[in-house]
Amino acid sequence: MKYQKLAEGPDHTWWVLGRDPEKIGSVIDTNEYLIVGEETILLDPGGTEIFPHVVSTVSRIIPIERIGHFLCSHQDPDIFSSLPLWMGLCPSARIYLSWIWSGFVAHYGHEYTDRFVKVPDQGQRLVLGRKEFQLVPAHYLHSSGNFHLFDPELGILFTGDVGAALMPEETIAPLVCEDFDSHVQYMEGFHRRWMPSDRARDNWLARVSKLEVKMICPQHGSIFQGDHVGRFLDWFGGLPLGSASA
């Protein structure tokens, strides 16, 4: 699995993991983000199938036991079906997830529910050591209980499935989007199909417009930075959602 440093502040660093060349073709490609600082969090650690490669790669960056927090942006299997495997390695880590999903995510491992931090609908601050992040509500994008994570210091917004691109199997998305116009074809169908509500999208855009976003990091596909952040938000704002099914 490939990994690289994404951004660095005075005392915390963002890493991105993904583009695993050994990944089985039928398993959708995902990006995992690791924020290493005084305390460490792994965002959407991924499914059981990719766990061996994620854990191997994370161990190249930090000792595994340093992971004290996980974000589970929503309930899908590619987000955190590896929960019991990670909890074996990081037994005291806390898992941040929407309160509405706690009973469902418990199906991945009920033994760990006491580690769940049930995030209320309005989101919350996430304090890791001296760093403070925000859990930004993104309900119905696509999940009915969905959170993104914003790092105000570096201006990085982790957006889960918003901004995701599904690439054909033979195509590897560049880690950072290089050509927005040609990238749209890989995002459009996904967003039209998976994101059901224009109203939810508009609420999210209103919230995000108040943040100083320099980088948008989705869980699938390429990262947007620089001008591409604004281009993505404009494109997403004009897309008729919930319009891809018959």
Next chain:
Amino acid sequence: MRNSLASGSRLHSAMTTTELYRACMQLSEEARSLQMENEGMKRLGLNAQVLAAQTGQQGSALEVIVAEIGRLSGGIREVLTRLGDAAKVLSSTAIEILHMSHLRGSYVLGRDAGIEPASVRRFDETLDGIQRSRTHHLDELSLGLAQVETLIQDLSRIAQQIPPVTTMIRIVVTEITSHSDALLGTVDDLKGFYRNLDEKVERMKTIRGSGAHRIQELRKEDR
């Protein structure tokens, strides 16, 4: 290549564990269905008791048979209850093994993918914990299967006592003029029950053997 070998071995391990789990569930199912059929055996004993009462003086010979059917039914019920309890333990242990094998497979693949030295201790401790738990459950399952084997033998021994009882009823029927049709019906019912019990005992032996074989395979994988 390494990945496809690892996937192949993981698949084989998953199949072996699933087969083991299936064997335990089948044993549970067989024990449960036999328990239900044994209710029929109990009813048969009660019917014979009624017939004995209705047959008046000639019924004394029948009473011996009634007592014999009751004894067999009681013996079968006792073994089946213990078998049912053992099967419940086997099922829950098999579920634990399924879970542990799944975790173990993923951790082994992670180790094969390469864990850095700083994380190796924690990783190996976790893997060892899973491994120990799996071995413990495999031992538990082996013991459970050995217990089941003894119970199946007991069941088989009791089942062998049904044919002499049917012969006894036939002899009595020649001496009793009234209710002979009902008594011959009892013989047929007992024969049917015996045939079914015998088949189920054989099936349980095969399932137990298959479970023991799967445990051996999983242990080989651990070495």
